[in-house]
Amino acid sequence: MTDLRKLRIGIVGCGKIADGHAEVVKHLVGAELVAVCDREPLLAEQLAVRYGVPAWYGDVGEMLARERLDVVHITTPPAVHLALTRQCVAAGAHVFLEKPLALTAPESRQLIDAVVAGGRQMSINYWPNFDPPAMEFKQMMARGVLGDPVHVEAFIGYDLAGAYGQALMSDAGHWVHRLPGKLFQNMMDHIFNRIIPLFPDVEAEVHAFAYKRREAVRGDATDAMLDELRVFLRAGDVSAYGSLCSHARPVANTLKVYGTKATAELDFNNRTVVTTASQKYPSAVGRLAPPFQMAGRYLSAAKRNVGQFRRHEFHFFAGMSRLLEEFYASIRGGTAPPISYAEILRVADVMDRVIEQVYPTPVAESAR
Amino acid sequence: MKILVTGAGGFLGKAIVERLLAHGQLDLRCVLRDTSKARALEEIAARYPGAKLDFVAANLRNPAEIGSAVTGCEMVIHAAAALKGSPAEMFLDSVVASRNLLEAVVNEVRPIRVVLVSSFGVMGVAELQRGAMVDESTPLERHPEQRDVYSHSKLRQEQLFWEYRDKYGFELVVLRPGVIYGPGGGHFSNRVGLSLFGRFLHLGGNNLLPLTYVDNCAEAIVVAALYEGSTGQIYNVVDDDLVTSRQYLAMYKDKVKPVRSVPVPYFALMWGSRMVERYSERSRGQLPAIFTPYKTRAMWGGNQFSNAKLKSIGWRPLVSTREGLERAFAAFRAEPEKAK
Secondary structure, three states, X not given: OOOOOOEEEEEEOOOHHHHHHHHHHHOXXXXXXXXXXXXXXXXXXXXXXXXXXXXXXXXXXXHHHHHOOOEXXXXXXXXXXXXXXXXXXXXXXXXXXXXXXXXOHHHXXXXXXXXXXXXXXXXXXXXXXXXXXXXXXXXXXXXXOOOOEEEEEEEEEOOOOOHHHHHHHOOOOOHHHHOOOHHHHHHOHHHHHHHHHHOOOOOOEEEEEEEOOOOOOOOOHHHHOOOEEEEEEEEOOEEEEEEEEOOOOOOOEEEEEEEOOOEEEEEOOOOEEEEOOOOOOOHHHHHHHHHHHHHHHHHHHHHHHHHHHHOOOOOOOHHHHHHHHHHHXXXXXXXXXXXXXXXXXXXXXXXXXXXXXXXXXXXXXXXX | OOEEEEOOOOHHHHHHHHHHHXXXXXXXXXXXXXXXXXXXXXXXXXXXXXXXXXXXXXXXXXXXXXXXXXXXXXXXXXXXXXXXXXXXXXXXXHHHHXXXXXXXXXXXXXXXXXXXXXXXXXXXXXXOOOOOEEOOOOOEOOOHHHOOHHHHHHHHHHHXXXXXXXXXXXXXXXXXXXXXXXXXXXXXXXXXEEEEOOEEEEOOOOOEOOEEEHHHHXXXXXXXXXXXXXXXXXXXXXXXXXXEHHHHHHHHHHHOOOOOEEEOOHHHHHHHHHHHHHHHHHOOOOOOOOXXXXXXXXXXXXXXXXXXXXXXOOOOOOOOHHHHHHHHHHHHHHOOOOOO
């Protein structure tokens, strides 16, 4: 049975990413953004005014007490995710969190335990995995088109001069610099949350190295941040490369899966998923055909995108809309949430392993 | 008198420092986020014997960094504001930073006179008739959420200053500059048009541009700051002999570089704005509503502008609009436009 009452949604943390959440929730059927909160009330106010949210708060306890929220989106820096989650769950709210889930994997585990113990549900904003091409890719895997995965390559580009990059490069006090894994920790969920679902459920071997490609210019905390990350992983009979790359152009965002039957490449930015053509015919004539086959496959992907555009399904955060629809449905129905907690924790474990290797000095406490 | 200038390293801030020195105010404290900007200010100060500039590296987002900067000052000229970035960042740098500064001001034992560099963007011009006069009596914007984030953040900033003034009773002077231009500034105000899909859409038509040359604007700020009778007053800042958007674009093409521009008449722009807004709503924001009738009326409706109030306290432009444009275009020709 569908509960027709609109879920009452609140947001805590009114920084940049909160705009994305407000924009998506505004258009979701069955949900209503009723309150926003930031410990800096002027930031809460601006978000509320711009999105027509009826109430804003400078104190999360006050918001929870007054608003009877069904779901709280926690879009603060990760150092306070655990404490806020406990507070929201105690007030009876489900939680939807920005990545990274917490500062460390053990803390992530505590967070999920707190949600489960409180009888609530949680999810994390792994939105690219719910974008239309990612959903298409999942179906392709489920149909066995690729066979079993042999090797996976997940690549995310980062623009240090872009809107987000500039914010942290121009401010040595930015919270990202205080994360144990700095920039990588803020981004690499999106590398490993693509790889882990394709890995068998055994502990992964993780080898990471990182370096700084840009020149030091400021002589402050911004200079301490590494900007190129390469990770090699293996679990059972599947291997993977994960890369975060701040200097290659274009700023790419891809997943390539080499399977026992076929290979497919998913381009998150260009919204395409295509299988790699292979030579079916002999000799030179055979070598002529595959580029045409690839062109045809990209043309099909383009047609699908045009169809989505015409149906108004081609938003930047289309994946977040889909993920939230599924999460809210799981709350209403009391069913399993769209991303399994085990998967979220496996991603957190891999991230800890990477951080240990690329920033060996323990700095977790200084992040608080 | 020790005067604190925030945003002193910026395009306008540097000119304010120069005009303060020219008016004999030699004891200045400059707040800079990026201390590499101090050098340009030292070069300016070198031209004024007896000038005493000290520099404070502070990010106004952090209250702890401001208190000591304000201590010992008798006047604060607040010129720091965000021009770009995400909405949250713009509110942090324009509004939260202002609140932090005001807290420091009201916590001082000695009274401090406060001068705010606000903006034309705070006025509710979308609700005026086309061609109506815009002056200090024009009401504040009533629907900031329907305007651009810059206007919204500047409006909230100015409101905050009046709220604190009403609560704590310090002396406040507010200046609202129009489009500040000059060497080192932007090439095109959005009031002229926008680059879209490789073409420059000329949207301003025959509208007057509320231009103020950077030195004239700084002079206005300093004149109002130092004039006792300006306390509690607002001054709009525009120069004399303003040019139209069409004239500006023609001169730019002639003196700087060719621009492939497409003129869009106002009625077509309004029709397009209605279409964009409708599509954006229907598609649940698949394309952003960068044009809406409200924004178009505010930005490209076209108004008359008055600087009579500013002149009544003794301000005169230092540089004519003709000369200002000559200087700006010569500089633009030498230095290509920075990517936005």
